[in-house]
Amino acid sequence: MSKLELRGIHQTFPGKKQRVSVLADISLHVKEGEFVSLIGPSGSGKSTLFHIIGGLVNPTSGEVWLDGVNVTGSKGLISYMPQQPALFPWRSIESNVALAQEVAGETRTDALAKAREWLPKVGLGGYEQELPHVLSGGMQQRVSFLRALLSPQELMCLDEPFGSLDALTRQDMQAWLLNIWEQNKHSILFVTHSIEEALFLSDRIYVLSNKPAKIIEELVIPFARPRQESVMLESKFQELRQYIQGLLRQEITYDKSH
Ligand SMILES: Nc1ncnc2c1ncn2[C@@H]1O[C@H](COP(=O)(O)OP(=O)(O)OP(=O)(O)O)[C@@H](O)[C@H]1O
Ligand SMILES: [Mg+2]
CATH class of the missing domain: 3.40.50.300 (P-loop containing nucleotide triphosphate hydrolases)
Known part of the structure; x- marks a missing residue:
């Protein structure tokens, strides 16, 4: 199958x-x-x-x-990563990454912990609390990628x-x-x-x-x-x-x- x-x-x-x-x-x-x-x-x-x-x-x-x-x-x-990063401008980077996991039923604490663990692995350590507009296009793409990667589907x-x-x-x-x-x-x-x-x-x-x-x-x-x-x-x-x-x-x- x-x-x-x-x-x-x-x-x-x-x-x-x-x-x-x-x-x-x-x-x-x-x-x-x-x-x-x-x-x-x-x-x-x-x-x-x-x-x-x-x-x-x-x-x-x-x-x-x-x-x-x-x-x-x-x-x-x-789990879907769209061609345009589609980040929520009012949510912090870590909270954007955590979103798909939360929607899928993870607790916010666990979802955020995972986001914080993984952000440095895509070169975004230190940006956890920033808003998306602070990041370059390529960095936003990596946030969007991580969000798809960590969602459980x-x-x-x-x-x-x-x-x-x-x-x-x-x-x-x-x-x-x-x-x-x-x-x-x-x-x-x-x-x-x-x-x-x-x-x-x-x-x-x-x-x-x-x-x-x-x-x-x-x-x-x-x-x-x-x-x-x-x-x-x-x-x-x-x-x-x-x-x-x-x-x-x-x-x-x-x-x-x-
Ligand atoms: N909702 C829609 N209404 C009308 N036309 C649409 C709609 N969505 C997509 N199209 C048309 O469908 C075609 C294919 O678009 P699509 O974005 O799927 O291409 P793509 O292969 O992803 O292109 P690219 O490689 O440039 O990203 C385009 O001509 C686009 O204008
Ligand atoms: Mg396309």
Whole structure:
């Protein structure tokens, strides 16, 4: 039984003249403890798909299954890091991190203790009592990431979690996430624009087409675990990178010609 299974998801939105199709028949799954990435052109519908998984948007058709149960349209069952950090401006950093745990039923004291324990591990020690506006975009992203990481649901959906970090911090965060994931083996669905990041982190990658998004390729990533940064130097890594780049380039060319 898969942790997550999407069955034939279609999504259309009202447009100026007619309805715009954003997702066209997306079926995919994430197994228990698996790390799966979605990679696709900008505007192809990846965040929309996450909104559907999280129950924030009801799909036009299709179903979301979690642990063998049809949960289409239900909220609160996954831990979700949105593309924009979405922190509460009036809550302190530690209290923002604690929020998802509190909503899930943890006591405030326990939730805050955990937030205080983990903030230094993402380089935010000393910022516990500050308000979000004091932090840079990348720091806010790390707060949002930590909030998702500490919430107790077993499926984490991360929408470009490292998108606004500088290259070195991004590498650190990738290695750090990999380390944590290898210890607790939560199931992860991960959106990224970086082919290298997807290859370095994932067990499997789905490549999406332009809008309306379809799955154009599913790749099983063969590198051993625990994964070392040195895999990036392997010829197989470069080969896969070029292959995915080719697929995405075709999509972008297609877009321009229409
Ligand atoms: N509520 C909505 N109403 C109308 N159109 C929408 C709505 N939500 C999303 N869209 C449209 O759906 C398309 C896909 O958007 P989405 O944010 O899912 O793309 P994405 O793949 O996450 O892009 P990016 O990689 O840039 O984050 C866009 O054209 C967007 O304008
Ligand atoms: Mg998006």
